[in-house]
Amino acid sequence: MEDEVDRLVAAWRRERPDLDVEPLEVLSRVSRLARHLDRARRLAFAEHNLEPWEFDVLTALRRAGTPYQLSPGQLLTQTLVTSGTMTNRIDRLAKKGLxxxxxxxxxxxxxxVRLTDEGRDRADQALAGLLDQERAILAELSRAQRGELAGLLRQLTAPFDNIPG
Amino acid sequence: MEDEVDRLVAAWRRERPDLDVEPLEVLSRVSRLARHLDRARRLAFAEHNLEPWEFDVLTALRRAGTPYQLSPGQLLTQTLVTSGTMTNRIDRLAKKGLxxxxxxxxxxxxxxVRLTDEGRDRADQALAGLLDQERAILAELSRAQRGELAGLLRQLTAPFDNIPG
DNA sequence: ATCAATTTTCTTGACGTCGAGATATGTGGG
DNA sequence: CCCACATATCTCGACGTCAAGAAAATTGAT
Structure with missing residues (x-):
């Protein structure tokens, strides 16, 4: 099955036959798939009245384990946003009682920042919904293929995650 | 080499041993890698005084071939943004003479919307720079692995790209 | 011809993020 | 002690995006 990146690469090969555009075969697919996933996540969370950014913060706290609390600074590094953004997010989550x-x-x-009981429940419910949806997307692949894909992606993410970047 | 998703998955398995979080092994890596790529792209384009969104619009026009022109509607579907956003982008690119x-x-x-000569040159230069950077990121993988990865990703993106989504 | 539905682009207001800087507290050398 | 520097969080203004809807032109059925 052809996808949008196949068409994109074909167009570049026609317009710029002098260039080697092979890298796009992998990385443009990563970017586009991430964009589609964002939209799908937004839909999945809407059923639980959560925005993606709310999910990100709540689940970071949830993963920390009891007593489900982290500093704003720790939340920054986990969610890759700036401090001004995190202050704003915490304000809004606090106002909602999460x-x-x-x-x-x-x-x-x-x-x-500590998760309330309601915040924990909402995070748990939204995670279950997200996983259901992700399983549906991944049904295109066999279990072995999913493992292979995860391994190849890990090779690309590891340098970013381990070198201070 | 371990990455951040390995740690994330381990945390979930500790906190929610009842859940099957295997989907995260693939899709969280896709999302995180895309985020890292965004930052890397921003740096690569900065050398050519272009923002990522400017690159997206200019290269869509560039790929169209002579006379390098598309309607705003065609640009919408290629760049996955809304019409209000595209109007704004075209305004700013026009003001810069691109x-x-x-x-x-x-x-x-x-x-x-037609690319000016300067716009075409800028797009070509930025593309070459982007490809150089992407090649460096992909150097972690052999050519065969890159092909395999591209194929697996295509299976996931094709449903989004072909079903009206 | 006419009119309702559709298509195409632009306008507007609300929202979330970023980046720079402000404030307050903590830390270590002289 | 004192001072310079580092750390933690918050404040604020600018910016880009989105969603909804307005304006203008086209299409197709009658």
Whole structure:
């Protein structure tokens, strides 16, 4: 089955036959697939009245385990957004009653963000919904193919994740 | 080599041992890699004084071939943005002299966006730079692995690209 | 011809993010 | 002690995107 990147690559080969556009075969597919996934995620979360950014913050706290609390700084590094953005997100989540701000007992500059019971439940429900949807998307591939794909992708992500970048 | 998704999956398995989180092994890597690629692209384009969104529009026109012109509607479907966004982008590119708006001779509602000579040169230079950078990222993989990865990704993107989504 | 439905592009207002800087607290050398 | 520097979080203004809808032209059925 042909996809949009096949058409894109064919167009470049026609217009710029002097260039080697093979890298696009992999990386343009990664970018486009991510874009499609964003839209699909937005739909899946809408059933739980959550925005993708809310899910990202709530699940970061959920993964931390009891007592489900992290500093804003830790949330920054996990979600790859800037501090201004995170302040705004915490404000809105707190207003919805999904998280609460607590003073950090060991550092008076600091704050701890803790998941409320409702926040934890919402995160758990949304995760289950997301996984169902992702399974449907991945049904195109056999289990062995999924494993292979995960391994190849890991080789590309590891340098970004391990070198300070 | 371990990556951030390995850590993320391990955390979920600890916190939610009841859930099958295998889908994340593939799709979280796709999303995270796309995010890293966005940052890398931004850096590569900065050397040519282009923003990623400018590149997207200019190269869509470039790929169309002479006379390098498309309607705003055609640009929408290629770049996956909304019409308000595209109007804004065309305005700014026109102000920079990289594209120009022409009336569509066959439909008086319509407009054609045409690449200027400078726009074409800038697009060509930026593409060469992008490909260099992408080749460096993909150097982690052998040619055979890149082909395999491209094929597996195509199976996932094809349904999105071919079913009206 | 006429009119409703469709298509194409642009306008507008709300929203979320970023980046730079402000404020407050903590840390270590002299 | 004191001061410079580092760290943690928040504030604020600019910017790009989106969604909804307005304006203008085309199409097709009657």
């Amino acid at each position: 998280v609460e701000r607590l003073p950090d007992p060991s550092d008076r500059r600091g704050v701890l | 594209v120009e708006r022409l009336p569509d001779p066959s439909d008086r509602r319509g407009v054609l």
